[in-house]
Amino acid sequence: MKSKQLLILFFLSCFSLVAQQKLTVEEIYTGAFRAQGMDELQALKNTNQYTVLNFDRSARSMQIDLYDYATLKKVATLIDTKDFSELADGIDSYTFSSDEKQILIANNTNQIYRHSFTADFFLYTIATKQLTKVLTQVQEPTFSPDGTKIAFAKENNLFIYNIASKKTTQITTDGKKNSIINGITDWVYEEEFAFVRAFDWSADSKKLAYIRFDETEVPEFSMNIFKKDLYPTVETFKYPKAGEKNALVSLFLYDVNNNATKPVNLGNYNDFYIARMKWTNDANVLSAQVLNRHQDNLDLLFIDGTTAAAKVVLNEKDNAYVDVTDNLTFLKDNSFIWTSEKDGFNHIYWYDKTGKLKSQVTKGNWEVTAYYGLDEKTKTVFYQSTENGSTVRDIYKIGLDGKKKVKLSEKNGTNGAIFSPNFQYFINTFSNATTPPTYTLNSASSGKVVQPIVDNTALTEKLKKYDLPTKEFFELTTEKGNKLNAWMIKPKDFDANKKYPVFMYQYSGPGSQQVANDWLDTNDYWFMMLSQQGYITVCVDGRGTGFKGAAFKKCTQKQLGKLEVEDQIDAAKVIGNYSYVDKTRIGIFGWSYGGFMSSNCILKGSDVFKMAIAVAPVTNWRFYDSIYTERYLQTPQENANGYDDNSPINFVSKLKGNYLLIHGSADDNVHVQNSMQMIEALVQANKQFDWAIYPDKNHGIYGGKTRIQLFNKMTAFIKEKL
Template sequence: MRIIRFFNLAIFTLLLIHPLLGQEKKVSLESVFKQGIFFQENIQGINWMNDGQYYSSLDQSQGYPRVIKINISTGKEEEVLIDGKKLGLEFSEYELNKEETKALVASEVEPIYRRSTQANYHLIDLESGDCQKLMDGEKISYATLSPDNDKVAFVKDNDLYYISLKDQQLHRVTHDGQRNQIINGAADWVYEEEFSMAKAFEWSPDGEQIAFLRFDETKVPEYHMQIWGNLYPYDYSFKYPKAGENNALVSIHVRHLEDNKTVTLDSGNENDIYLPRIYWTGTPNHLAFIRLNRLQNQLDIFQAQTTTGESSILLTETSDTYVDLDYNDNLLFLENNKGFIRTSEKDGYKHIYHHNKNGKLISQVTSGNWEVSELVGVDEKDENVYYISTEKSPLERKLFVIKMNGKSKRLLTEAKGTHHINMSPDFKYFIDKHTTTDQPLRISLHNQKGKEIKLLKSNTALKERISQYAFASKTFFEFETVDGTMLNGYMMRPADFDPYHEYPVLMYVYGGPGSQDVTNEWGGTRDFWHQHLVSEGYIVACIDNRGTGGRGKAFKHSTYGQLGKLETQDQIAGARYLADLPYVDNNRIGIWGWSYGGYLSSLSLMLGNDIFKTAIAVAPVTNWRYYDTIYTERYLKPPQLNPSGYDDNSPINHVKKLKGDFLLIHGTGDDNVHFQNSVDLVNSLIAADKQFETFYYPNRNHGIYGGNTTWHLYSMMTDFIKRKL
């Protein structure tokens, strides 16, 4: 028997007519993609200042960049720290030094891949106003001022350098950098994409040492993309390790500036490993780092002596599936060699643990059937740990504080929804960026007890603008699948919803490991497109399948070794659940997704051909053998060890089951999910004599954007939905 429960975090209940009934202004494609009238205001580049009374932020409201100083108690601008107009600089990034006497600003920032960039950098003396151009305007990457303010380190042409500011001397730390061969101080493609890192060097606290990673890509196979637009298209090649292939050999080194000596740290005898994080511990001449084995089911935390390179293991964690590496860097070393704080899923939910300096567990700080999503900070003086968790609901994120001994827990953000927190270094204040499905970004300043001091940004104008349109709220629901698993979902219904009318349904899916789309927070461009479809008479729904995040290790790791199987079953079950609702036309149910979502939408149409009529797959993985080592092997093991896990749920092997209408879209310049995925799926569909529609975007990457591209893409998908659903 299926258990059905509906609940609503907005302002209406199931089958009640939306309060905007009577609003005749529809959400048009032009309003979303050409006019951009639903974008929300934000505050960027927030940097807490030392005196505890001010913070700085990057302001573009004058038509040029400024770094302004804001009084915490009044919320008012009191000083312009950096004036881009006076300097003649259109900078987009800035960083203040610890003493707030100097700043590095980046201009003409040029993206390379998802996180990597190169830019022009200027060093500004905030007291004198002097502005110094680094490297005579040559573009460099990740320029970082040393803690002693005497040097700036950066990466250029795969080598690590630093400039001595006292004498303007350029010092070259490494000499073997070469494209597609050796990288020093910057991450390779797969580390950047899957370990969320681009810069791969760190200054020591005294500014006398630089720790850096070295990547030897020599044996990593190259991937070639053809770039169009010239008389003769040319190849762009880069090192991309596909599942089961060679990774780069990675090592950790420390440069001692005083004697120009470089020490290699001992990371063990095994070479086929990952070294995704390095940390200066605060203890002189000691660097900590994380090592993962190739299968990513063992994580070791090392501590190394930087003068000798000798190392020892502080802690080891293993898993039958994989050990989750926190992208939020949920590992903090305490001052004065008092140990470290980390998060782990080892008790079934991600929680906070306190270890001494030798790695021995002192206490588990948090516990319960909920997850810590982010370790915000540790106030060692008052022994308080600040964190964001799902304790109140897996659909929400709220800020809590707890003592390091696990006692005196308090909720600091009462409002329902999703809270993103920026805590001041002295833990006296925090800035809360809060949204719900019905409330755009609200930014407010709070004291350490959670009391609101000042509303900084309300997006009132956006809310007033939205009130003029037939915006649909999200109704949250949950249902039980055939195996007893409860799944969360949301639904968006037309403003003039009639429970006695049957509507077509378009489901949206991403569904990848640890992701979460069903949350109580404000959406983005895709949500606004969904609003357009709803205004045209469609119901839009989304279901978080097994394998997604926020619900504990068992739920997230259930898809291990068999990506696509349970996720597709859940999407099909969700479609059947929706089909049984009296106001759903069960002959007109479609599904769409991007990337992992394109993978699942393809599988769902093929394996669920009796329930799905239509699918759109944008930039999909169609064969996990084509995707990178770190991501794919984490969830599937290498293909040599688990061939069926790769083949059983590949859309390429299910093309004969295709019955409905299928639209396949991809960018030919996709460095992430390669165009090769769609080429092979097209070949398989042709061999199976299946008719379908397809479209490619020349030279566009995984995001498929630039110029008129986004408008063209969503216009085409809208036309397809209206024709086929």
């Protein structure tokens, strides 16, 4: 009888071994585990409805479908590409006119940099179902509020297209590549202030405000583009590195009726940034956020649309830097909502139209992470925050006076929201480390689920056969007493009596977060694949990362890479002392800022780390752009030690372990120059290392089979060296 039971147990164990399917790089990086979502979801403003861009696989067509918030039922298909041969290539994106009767549809999109692109644009009138191609390969076309015109940029100049007459008026004529840009941001603004459209319509559609960039004195950067041609071509663009000259910015008001342009007087400022610009609800008042070069002083200006005179209505100062806010929202009386870290944590404030504080809406030792809007009828503010811990996100509502706060999200993890125009409902997006994204319709008064929308059950079922481990979240305390958020992924068959190698992953940049209780990203599947091969993966968010208050985030000021590297080394020492860890086999990996960090760790922590992989790393902050670098380090002229003491290029003689350096040759962001100079420094220090350059690949290093080859390379390196 006993032998029969043993036989059954043997067969069951064999079955479980067969049942657990192994992850592969090929599956992971071809999107086999992509979660279902609601693509291009947009809440309409005039009706209690929303739209989603759907794809019909059988018909090979795309639809912009209209849904009712209250019932989730599809009300109509606004447009189906199968009815229009002009849209055979599909819909890349779409925007509504203010009255939501017309749609601008983009296709044939050509990417420029991270956010910028040119595309062909079609005007679609919903009532008549008429589609007309109106613009070819332009940037940022934007309806006037009255829906009669479209402003757009092309080849560094601004234009206005009149929908009725089909005539185009050119506003600027001095636009020229690598010299003058009108209405579109330059490279460094786009990358670091994260916006492209530098023009905006006044509420009455009579004026267009725009920023002009004079790049004439900005130094140029050149990259070889190899392709398969006999001779490479050279791409040259303006790139201000730390301490070098920035573009000179100026602000203009264009009067549509008079075809006249007036400059805004910003003569009080020198070497400054216009980090944001938008019209208020008063058609004659423009707002602009002006930052000094150190980015520790921000003025919110109100500009008179008639005289172009500017006055400061709000000022923010900080010993480190002031974060630019995207939450500036004007109410009907032109009072406004503003978010600020001035009390040590990011919170919501309400000011009157003169800049006088009316109330601090939220308070506490936690961060507001998203502002969703204000229901002016009930004077209720809706927001997302870290009130229940820095690794989770919850949704709340609160009175404009800071009273009657109600938690609207129920599940523990990461909650996001898109509210209906009347604030009666919201679509709640939820995920955590064990639950793929779910979309539900919720009541905005109570937070209760009204109806499920998308649940990703198919993905959950698909993953069962892989029997994946889970992320374990914990707080790691270093010997110095620093408490740091962390997660760990152990092999599914983890045995506490064994000794495991540890592969650490981090990013570590200012205000960033990698330790968050949300659904797996693509790299998480790779870490789980490594766990199936006997590795423990650990991620630690050190000092300088975000969502734990301004003091924690800004303590790395003027010395990027000092405390962050110290924390990764100290965390590795703590982990190395766990009974189930082989402290002689600890590796570290990072991309971009994370590559800067992993490079520093293998050098400054040469007795702790056995191996490191650095992808697209900054190796010397002198090579990186002005806005990002100077925000945290000031200029090299002012803070030479802050640059040099923590740049890995200066510490190559310390290399003992195994180092893999990877870069794309056409990286417009972190230039391959960083790796080339690092390679030369290592060569001259007579250090052996591995490296790979990916021709014509940008900072993301992707395209075709690139990611598969890259992650197979890194996997092989880990298995050989760790």
